[in-house]
Amino acid sequence: MARGREPKPGRMVEQSARFARSKRRLHPKGQLALDDQVKKLMESPLGGEPKTGALAGVRVVKFKVDRQQLLLAYQFNERRNVIELLDVGPHENFYRDLQEYLDSR
DSSP states (O other): OOGGGSOOTTOEEEEOHHHHHHHHHSOHHHHHHHHHHHHHHHHOTTOSEEOOGGGTTOEEEEEEETTEEEEEEEEEETTTTEEEEEEEEESTTHHHHHHHHHHHO
């Protein structure tokens, strides 16, 4: 494996309660696809698309399960070496609901 693709030692993943609820609602095939995306994030946490404006600091990865596109929102804290999974779901109202969630924290 290439040196740049290995996760840093001690990299951790934390999930928000919102993410855990959203993941439980996914079809089992969607949950497996999500797990694959999280493994990819462990290798390359800056791979997601960075958001601007009210969602600055949030990154989003898009992936497909069958024909449905899902979005995975997360934040990466380089200092702590932690990836915080925020939410997962279809595009419809995703960013609006994510912003409301972040504002309420």
